Amino acid sequence: MYEIKKWAVSNINGGFPLITKDIFYNKVPKEEGTVVELMNEKKHYVATALIGKQNKGIGWVISTEQGQAFDYAFILIKIREAIEKRDMLFKSEETNAFRLFNGISDGIGGLTIDWYDGFVLFNWYSEGIFLHSDTIYSAFEKVVSFKGIYAKSRFGEQGKFVEDDNFIKGEKAPEPLIIKESNINFATYLNDGAMTGIFLDQRDVRRYIMEELSAGKRVLNTFSYTGAFSVAAAMGGAVHTTSVDVANRSRAKTAEQFEVNNLDPKDHSIIVEDVFHYFKYANRKELEFDLVVLDPPSFAKTKKVTFSAAKDYGSLLEQAITITAKKGHIIASTNHSGISMADFNRTIKATFAAQNRPYEIVTTFEQPTDFASLSSFPESAYLKVVVIKALA
Structure with missing residues (x-):
């Protein structure tokens, strides 16, 4: 002991x-x-x-029960309980990609498991949990019928245990693997680097954008990655979307997301640029948007700009406010686990006050139910999203 x-x-x-x-x-x-x-x-x-x-x-x-072993029987129970909690998602006809197992919130820390239309992605966050991977795979196979399993090790040197191929067993997924979320198609890749092409925890926000905020609107999506928010807006009737991301591959990846939904990417703007530089350009050209999406990484560094959500989110929001139309909306989002919703709301309040622009909070989002969190472990509730309406 x-x-x-x-x-x-x-x-x-x-x-x-x-x-x-x-x-x-x-x-x-x-x-x-x-x-x-x-x-x-x-x-x-x-x-x-x-x-x-x-x-x-x-x-x-x-x-907290003395003598508990971390064995097949224990793991089987935890996986079975997690799957049962997500029964409604398995039955959904409009969404077929979601989180099956969310780490310590489902009883086993250091492990997440995601479902992509029958294909499964295991994420191993420590060597300690990975050392039990064979037992965990065996327990998982006992509970879930699947097409194929992929895995990513996210500790130590990237790919330490899965060197060239993240495919583990079963059937290999097509590339791209087209998944469905709220009846929107998204192109995903389970064997292409650290990410898959979609952040599944923003599902509720994308649906809200599509159903409530997009019709007839001009939309700016910053830190756009593969343009998922932009596609949701376009599917909701946005007249035009602008996607801005510094990564070169974002252009082709975003165009692909439009195309798998039978939308012409040429009808939208896909810009490879530092978001902070784009804000300066937009101000100089006096551009205005009806909806601005701010979903930056917790930390980012380009050649000229270093961004930390904990320190710099207010500055980012300030620049977004200047190009948001009267009665327009801003979706302010952060996945920084060290920022509480109360902290985030204080930043929003101070920033709008400094800009002398009245606002109201329309609604807020945290993680969807499959990304379970623990009230006793606040850091597990990492996602904070606030929908703001600029009143003037």
């Missing part, structure tokens, strides 16, 4: 699942993939944890 500090005992008893080095007195467990028991100062059992270094932590609590 490993002895932990009093405050850590209190946190774990309150449901906090992350294990960090500073909770231990002297001896700290280090061996990846091992299961250890934690005890208080009186040598009484507190919890069982799986060791696996990930970001700020070195492991995750898996149980």
